[in-house]
Amino acid sequence: xxxxxxxxxxHVIVLTGRDRGKHxxxxxxxxxxxxxxxxxxxxxxxHQRQSAQEEGGIISKEAAIDLSNLAIEDPKDGKPSRVGFxxxxxGKKVRYAKRSGEIIPEKK
Numbered sequence: 001x002x003x004x005x006x007x008x009x010x011h012v013i014v015l016t017g018r019d020r021g022k023h024x025x026x027x028x029x030x031x032x033x034x035x036x037x038x039x040x041x042x043x044x045x046x047h048q049r050q051s052a053q054e055e056g057g058i059i060s061k062e063a064a065i066d067l068s069n070l071a072i073e074d075p076k077d078g079k080p081s082r083v084g085f086x087x088x089x090x091g092k093k094v095r096y097a098k099r100s101g102e103i104i105p106e107k108k
Contacts, residue, residue: 004029005083005095006036009107011073013080014041014065023073027062035064076100 006012010026024038044063050056071080074097081099088094095104 003085003093003095004031006067006070006072007107010104012036012038012070013073014038014069015071015080016069017042017065019065023078026070029067030064033064034067036067036070037062037064038070041065072097072104074099075102075104 006026006029008026008029012024012026014020014022014024019041022041024041026036027039028037030036039062042063042065043060045058045060048054048056048059072083072095073079074081076097077100079099081097083095083104084098085093086096094106096102097104
């Protein structure tokens with residue numbers, strides 16, 4: 001499997017759709033579907049039945065958005081950037097923003 005360009009914890013910008021231009025943090029990535037959940041983006045309203053743990057009613061939650069509609073936020077200037085891969089001197093593979101050449105920090 002190819003290395004992932006967008007990972008959980010990354011800050012991304014929505015490129016197309018009704019939420020175009022919005023920024024958010026990736027909460028979950030679904031590589032098999034090619035989709036991701038982004039905090040505060042692509043909000044939908046769902047009817048939920050009352051249960052012992054949760055209250056019923058109409059709730060708002062994030063729906064998955066296609067990875068092709070997302071771009072990494074450049075660490076240098078906060079604008080959308082494509083992602084590339086390079087190897088450091090110690091042999092470690094890292095992601096970098098093609099716009100500025102900055103290395104994208106790993107979130108753990």
